[in-house]
Amino acid sequence: MMAGYHPLVKQMLDGELSLADLPPELRGEGEEALRLVQAADRAPVALSPAVEDRVMALVRGHAASPARRAWRWLHAPRELELRLRVRPWAVWGGALAAAAVLALLLSRPARTPNSETRVASRDSVFVRFVLYAPGARRVAVAGTFNQWDRSAAPLVPAGTSGVWTTTLALPVGQYQYGFVVDGERWVADPAAPAVDDGFGRRNSLVAVTAHGTHVL
Amino acid sequence: MSRLSLVLGLVLLAILPGTLDAQDVAARLGGRVPPTVRQAVVTIAAGAAARGLPVEPLVQKAIEGGAKGVPADRVIAAVRSLAGRLGDAMAALHEAGLATPDGDVVEGGADALNAGLTSHDVRDLVRLSRPPYDPSLTLRVAATLAALGVPGPQALQLVEGMISAGRSASDLLALPAEVQAGVGRGATPAEAAAGLARAAGGSPPGRTSGFVPPGQSNPHRPPPNPHKP
Amino acid sequence: MGLEAEASDAEVVRAVLAGDVDRYSVLVRRYRDRYARYAARMLGSRDVAEDAVQDALVRAFDRLADCRDPNKFAGWLFLILRNRCYAERRRRQRERPLLPVDEGLAGPDRPDGAYDRREQQRALEQSLGHLTAEQREVFVLKHVEGMAYDEIAQITGASVASLKMRMHRAYDRLRDLMKGQL
Incomplete structure (x- = not known):
């Protein structure tokens, strides 16, 4: 292990001293230290212009999605408890899409007749999954609630917006899940709580309880 | 994996009460995983059942591996690893005074260990999780906080603080979403958790105020030159 | 471009919140590259940085209503990106703890005498x-972004004294790691 830099050399690196301020015996060390910080790459980094297109495609999808409308609705006090989350995701190799899972819960029977149709039963609730995946040919959600069956819960595209959705009636419990794009690519929400699946990937988490859906 | 071990596994599962039936395990895995995985999981499940561990999570993990097209050896390793965590969780629950914990609590403990909490964390949290607090719930909340990036000890303290303050199960369940919201507002997971802990415990706030991000106050200033004139 | 380019962050934020989603592209263009260098140096890869910046921009949109002072959108966005970078580092450490950072930032070698510097x-x-992550961040902010302590x-919310301590440890660690290459 090489000894650290002399405190005066560190002060020089911090910009508090110049090389000329160092005593002669520290000049060599000082010059080496300067070479170190001068090796920092300060060149501007330009991202792909496609970033703008991708971001705007994602945000337009979010803005138009039922999730966002529901979020606005949530800001007004209601009788129904509702939790939701929307998360983007990116995939490898430049082909980029966005994923979002939205859990809409009606935890207690609402008094309005229209809402009652959305309550599955006393012990299960409707959970809506939304995935933004432009370019995908097919999308499904699979998890512990459907024995990880890649074809049991397909999502339906909402027009040509790239948004895919499905609503499942899930019993109360905690679930791990992932999206399956084009039958083979498993995608977890990287921004959501997720756990190691033991196979080198991540599983997203959602809990359905008598109090609502939750991000665990 | 020999045929003998499969038979032994089936026999063990068949004679153990309160667990998935041996044929159930084999049948549920049939067609979902390769035969080598099925044989191995039956044996692992038999061993787990003999120790009083829940078998369903092991079956689920094997099915998940099959659905994801994971190679057989990795599926077996993951199932074996999960069985180990279930065993560690069970030991922690015993230390916490739960002689025959529910399978869901054991699984919650294994999830907490998978998220980075320690056996001691699991033990301590379960000790605190007396009625009306369900230990499977408190364990999963702490595990999710850890999965969000909240340091393990801090996740534990936050949940413990909520329990000590007598907060409701709904409040506990809302913690991960509140941490996420805090992160969305710019806090680190640890900072967001600290803010929630202060809110629960009433300790004084201490967050830094606004700041100037890179490129804002001095967008054209060149990098510093340590060679002072 | 003219009018859009001159609009303040706050004006654009308010327009987007009022429903003019397309105006968000002004902020995307404004901050896409401005924060790219920070993300690239924090994550060691332009490609990963690109994902991080993109994700931060989308997250910022999703939570735009939480941006209490639209005049400080830049700082608010930076905090989101910073958290995204930290999360990405944690994720990569968990998943690939033994792998070194990739070489995405290294350009082609040049035969014009810049070889040593490039190396x-x-x-x-x-x-x-x-x-x-904390040591790397303070190094990047000071020696790449040119910020004062x-x-x-x-x-960061850290004191100047602790930042200096962090940086001085980074100097020592870097000296050790780059032994024979300076």
Whole structure:
């Protein structure tokens, strides 16, 4: 292990001293230290212009999605408890899409007749999954609630917006899940709580309880 | 994996009460995983059942591996690893005074260990999780906080603080979403958790105020030159 | 472009919140590259940085209503990106703890005498990958972004004294890691 830099050399690196301020015996060390910080790459980094297109495609999808409308609705006090989350995701190799899972819960029977149709039963609730995946040919959600069956819960595209959705009636419990794009690519929400699946990937988490859906 | 071990596994599962039936395990895995995985999981499940561990999570993990097209050896390793965590969780629950914990609590403990909490964390949290607090719930909340990036000890303290303050199960369940919201507002997971802990415990706030991000106050200033004139 | 380019952050934020989603592209263009260097140096890869910046921009949109002072959108966005970078580092450490940072930042070698500098640059980039996230951040903000300690303190919430301590440990660690390459 090489000894650290002399405190005066560190002060020089911090910009508090110049090389000329160092005593002669520290000049060599000082010059080496300067070479170190001068090796920092300060060149501007330009991202792909496609970033703008991708971001705007994602945000337009979010803005138009039922999730966002529901979020606005949530800001007004209601009788129904509702939790939701929307998360983007990116995939490898430049082909980029966005994923979002939205859990809409009606935890207690609402008094309005229209809402009652959305309550599955006393012990299960409707959970809506939304995935933004432009370019995908097919999308499904699979998890512990459907024995990880890649074809049991397909999502339906909402027009040509790239948004895919499905609503499942899930019993109360905690679930791990992932999206399956084009039958083979498993995608977890990287921004959501997720756990190691033991196979080198991540599983997203959602809990359905008598109090609502939750991000665990 | 020999045929003998499969038979032994089936026999063990068949004679153990309160667990998935041996044929159930084999049948549920049939067609979902390769035969080598099925044989191995039956044996692992038999061993787990003999120790009083829940078998369903092991079956689920094997099915998940099959659905994801994971190679057989990795599926077996993951199932074996999960069985180990279930065993560690069970030991922690015993230390916490739960002689025959529910399978869901054991699984919650294994999830907490998978998220980075320690056996001691699991033990301590379960000790605190007396009625009306369900230990499977408190364990999963702490595990999710850890999965969000909240340091393990801090996740534990936050949940413990909520329990000590007598907060409701709904409040506990809302913690991960509140941490996420805090992160969305710019806090680190640890900072967001600290803010929630202060809110629960009433300790004084201490967050830094606004700041100037890179490129804002001095967008054209060149990098510093340590060679002072 | 003219009118859009001159609009303040706050004006654009308010327009977007009022429903003019397409105006968000003004902020995307404004901050896409401005924060790219920070993300690239923190994550050691332009491609990963691109994902991080993109994700931060989308997250910022999703939570735009939480941006209490639209005049400070830049700082608010930076905090989201910073958290995204930290999360990405944690994720990569969990999933690939033994792998070094990739070489996405290294350009082609040049036969014009810049070889040594390029090699030093590459060595430093590799070495930065061995620092803690906090050490790397203070190095990047000071020696890449050119910020003063008090400015960094405002971002991180750490005191200037602790930042200096962090940086001085980083100097020592980097010296050790780059032994024979300076």
